[in-house]
Amino acid sequence: MKKAEPALLTEKTADTIRHKIVSGELAPGLRLSEAALSEQLTISRNTLREVFRLLTQEGLLRYEPNRGVYVAEPDMAAIIDIYRLRQLIECSALRNAYPLHPAVERMTQAVSQARALSLQQDWTGVGTANMQFHSAIVDLADSERLNRIYRNISAELRLAFGHLNDAELLHAPYVEKNGAILALLNAGQNEQAAQALSAYLELSQRTVLAALSRRAR
C-alpha cells in the first residue's frame, strides 16, 4: 500500500500557507517570521525559506531583503494590472476557441455548480465556481504557460477578494453572465462571447475597485 503522502513537504507546506493566506487567516501586510512559522508548522527554517520563494514568485508574498517576507497587499494598481491581463488572456482564449474543446465541459459544470450554490446562498462557493469557470476559459487556449500565469494571477486576485466582505455583491451577479457567455460559445459565436466577457471583466473590475476604496477609508 502506498503512503498517502502525495507531494513533497515543500509543496505541501506551500499549499497550507497558500490556503491560510487566501482564507484570510494570515492577513495582508502581516509579516511572517521564519522562526515562528517554522516552529508552528514543525518544519525547518531551510524548508520554509524554499516555500517562501515559491509563494513570492506567485505574488502572494512580498520580499524585502534582509527584512523578511510579508503577505502581499494587492492595491489598486495591482487590481488594474491583473484585470488587464485577464482581458488579454481570457478574451483571446475565447475568441480562438475550438468548438468541441474538453474545457467546455468544465465550463458547463462550473456554471451549473454556481447556479446550485447560488440557490443555497453559498456565496463563497459561488465565487470558487466562478473562478473555475474562468480557469476553464484559459484552458481553451491549450497553453501550458498561459495556464501557469493564470494560476498565479487568480491566486493574487483571490487574496484581494478575500478581504472585501460583501461576497454576494462580488459573485452573485456574475453567475448568469457566465451562463450567457457559455451559451454564445456553444452557439459558435466566439466574437460575441469574447465581447460579453470583456464587458463582464470591466464590470467586475469596477466592483472590486469600489469595494476596495470603501474599505480603504
Added chain:
Amino acid sequence: MKKAEPALLTEKTADTIRHKIVSGELAPGLRLSEAALSEQLTISRNTLREVFRLLTQEGLLRYEPNRGVYVAEPDMAAIIDIYRLRQLIECSALRNAYPLHPAVERMTQAVSQARALSLQQDWTGVGTANMQFHSAIVDLADSERLNRIYRNISAELRLAFGHLNDAELLHAPYVEKNGAILALLNAGQNEQAAQALSAYLELSQRTVLAALSRRAR
C-alpha cells in the same frame, strides 16, 4: 566606504548560473549535482537549492523530485507555446501603445545598436539588441506582471536559441524588420506596426523550428 557587494549571494549565484546556461557552458539536459556544483561555486548546498528554485521558476531548470535538477531543453511544443505568448503580448502592447512612451526611446536605441553591431558582424550582439527591442515593446504596456512574464519566456527562448549555431541566420534578417516596426509606430500607425510584428514573429518561429529540427536529426 561601502563594500562593493551588491546583491544577495543567492541572486548573485543565480546570475552566474543563468549566464552559464544561456552561454551554453551548461548544456541543455545536463544534470546539475547539488554536491558538485555547490563545491565548485564554494557555496553551501542549502543556498544552491534556493538558487535552483529561482531558476526553475524562470523555466531555465527542470525539476524531477528525488532525482535532481536538469538544464531545461525547450522542445518544439515549448517554442510554439512561447511564440503564441509573444504574439499575444507584444502585438497587443504595440496596438495600444501611447505615442510618446519612454519605452520608444529604448526601442530606438536597440535598433541603432543592432545596426551598428550588424556591420561588425557581431551576431550575438545583434541578437541581444533584438531582444532588448522586443523587451522595450512589452514595456509599452506599463504592466509590471507582463514584464515579469516576458522576462521568463525570453530567458527560455534564449536558452533555445543558444544551441542553434547559425546566429547570423537567426538574427541578421530581423534588424531592418525591427526598424520598420519602429517607423510605423512613430508614424502613429499602431495597427500596421502590430501586423508587421505579427508577420515578423511568424517568420522567426518558422526559422527557429527549422533550425531545431535540423539539429534534432
Added chain:
DNA sequence: GCATATTTGTCCGTATGTATA
C-alpha cells in the same frame, strides 16, 4: 531480485551581518 552506493530531502546548530528599538 537484492544489496550497496549515491543523491536528494530535511533537519539542526551556529556564525555573521543588517535593521530597528
Added chain:
DNA sequence: CTATACATACGGACAAATATG
C-alpha cells in the same frame, strides 16, 4: 550608541528515495 531581533549563509547529519552492480 548599544542592544536586540532577525534574516542570511554555512556545515554537518541522517533518513528516504533512487540508481548501480
